Amino acid sequence: MTSTGIRLHAPAPGWSISADVVVVGSGVAGLTAALRCEAAGLNTVVVTKARLDDGSTRWAQGGIAAALGDGDTPEQHLDDTLVAGAGLCDEEAVRILVTEGPDAVRRLIDTGAHFDESAEGRLELTREGGHHRRRIAHAGGDATGAEISRALVGAVNDGISAGTRAGGLRTIENALVLDLLTDAEGRTAGVTLHVMGEGQHDGVGAVHAPAVVLATGGMGQVFSATTNPSVSTGDGVALALRAGAEVSDLEFVQFHPTVLFLGTDAEGQQPLVSEAVRGEGAHLVDGDGVRFMVGQHELAELAPRDIVAKGIMRRMQEQDAEHMFLDARHFGASMWEHRFPTILAACRAHGIDPVTEPIPIAPAAHYASGGVRTDARGRTTVPGLYACGEVACTGVHGANRLASNSLLEGLVYAERIAADIAAARAQDALHARVPAPVPVPESPAHPLLAPESRFAIQRIMTEGAGVLRSEKSLARAADQLQRLHGEARDALDENGKTAEPGVDTWEATNLLCVARVLVAAARLREETRGCHWREDRAERDDANWRRHIVVRLNPDRSLAVRTTDTADFPPTRHHQRPQEQ
16 A cells, blocks of 8 residues: 555654654553553654643543453453444454453553452442443543543653653654655655644654554544544544555444533533443433333343434434433432542533433434554554554444443553564564655645634534434535535635645644545445444345445545455455565
8 A cells, every 4th residue: 555645734844753663642542552662662752632641531431341340251241342333343353352351451450540449349340331241440430531541641651750661752742643754665654743832842843663553532523512522633544544544434433322412502522421320220211201212122221322322313303302311310419429420520510410300411423433444453554554542443343332342442452553563673673764755845735624614524524424314414415525625625726825734724624534534434335234324224234234344545535435345354464474474
C-alpha cells in the first residue's frame, strides 16, 4: 500500500526530534503501549492533543470487563462478545481479548490502578448489558476511567522524573498530529504535528520514528450530541486514510442508550448515565412508568446496547416523545452517593435528582466499533503504522461493542503492539527511516474547510446517519457532505485560496473525511445489523452482508470501497516477517 499523497495543508515543520516509536494519544491504549515500549528499552515519545489525562478514557464510567470472578471463564466472556457483535466479530481476535484480558487487568493493578473491593478484599464486580455474569471491575463507584487514567499518567510521570528506565519516555502535550511521514519505500518514518501554545516546541514540527502507534480515540464529534470529549474528531482515522491505510466497519457507531437528555438543541459532549446503573437494577420506563424493555429481550434493560437503543427509539416514536426515563429511585440516597457519585453530581448539576425522580435519557453517539484495520498484533496495512483502542478495528467488536470491552481491548492490544515493536528491535529490524521530502507547494494542494463547517457536518450526520438510517437519509447526507467538499475544492481551484491552516480547520477537514467514509459504508450495507439500523432494510441479511466493508482513500480523494469475502479479516500480508509467510 502506498501513500495517497494527500496531506493537510500546513506550514513546513520547523523543528524535529527522533525516537524509536511515537505513540499518538494518551488514553488507556496509548499510555499502556508507551509504558510497555519504554520498559522494552525503546526510546518513546507520546504525543497527545490536550493534556495527558484529557482523552476519552477518563470519561469511562462503568468499568473494564474480564473473567475475574468465581465461576466465570474466558469462554463465557467470548460467547457474550460474539452475541453482541451480531455475527461480525473476528473470533480469534475476541479469543485473544478474553484469554489475555485477566492478566492484563492484573498488570494494570500492578501499575497502580485501584479498583473497588469488597470487605473481604476481593474485586467488586458488576454486570452490564449483554453480560450473563458479573465481570465488570470498577473504581470509585462510577469513575473507572478516571482511576485508570490517573494510574497510567502517574506511571508515565514517575518514569520521566526518575529518568532511570532503559528506553526513555518523552511527552508532547497540546499537539494535534497532522500526517504520517514515510520513507521512499512507503514505510513509516514518523509524524508531523502542530503544538499549540508555548513550550519546548511550538508550531508545526516532526517526530521521526520507524514505528507509529495511533491511539487517538474516537470520532464522536462527527455528530451533534455525543458522550465523547471535544478532542474526538477522528484525527487518527483521517491520518491513516491519507497515509493509504484501510479502514473497516466505520458504519457501526454505537449510540449509548442512556445519555442524560438536555434538550433537542443540546450539542457537544453530553453526560453519560453508565450502563452499570442498569446493571445494578435501574429500570427503563416511558412517561407512564411502563417498563417497555420487558418482553423485548431475555435480558430486558441489560440487552446489548443496540437492542436497548432501538427499544428506546421505537418507544419515543410510538409516543411522539423526545426522551424516555431511567428510574433508579429505589436505590436510595446512600447507594447513589457511594456507587454512582459522578452520575449523581452530573444529574444534580442539571437540575435532576435521581434519588427522587426518574432521569430523562435518550441515545447519543458513544463509540466507534470500526476504525483503522489491524491484525492481531495491531499492525495496519501501512508498514510501521500500528493502531489500538477506539481508533482501531481489530475485529473484536463486530457490529456492536459489548459493554466495557473497550478498556480491555485498549490494554490487551496495546501490550501486543509493544511486544511486536520490541521483537522487531530484537531482530534488528527497527531501523531509523529517512522521511521522503515533503513537497511544499506555493499554493495549497488540497482544500481545508472553514471552522464553521464542523457544525454543518454534525447536523448532516445527526439527521442522516444517526440512530435511524435509510437510503433516503443517507443519500441526502452523502450529497450534503459532497457539496461541502466541492465548495471548498472549487474555491481553491478558482482562486488558489483555502481556509487558513489551524486546529479548527484541520479538525473540520478530518471530520469531513471520516463522515464521508461512514456514510459510504452505511449506504452500502443494505441491512440492519448491530448498531447499524436501516429503517428501509429492517432485517439482518447473513447471506449477503455477513462480511466487512473496507475503505481506503484514492489520491484524487475518492473512496475505494470493497467488501470482504467472509466475516474474517484478510491478513495484512505485506506486514508479515519472512518466517510468518
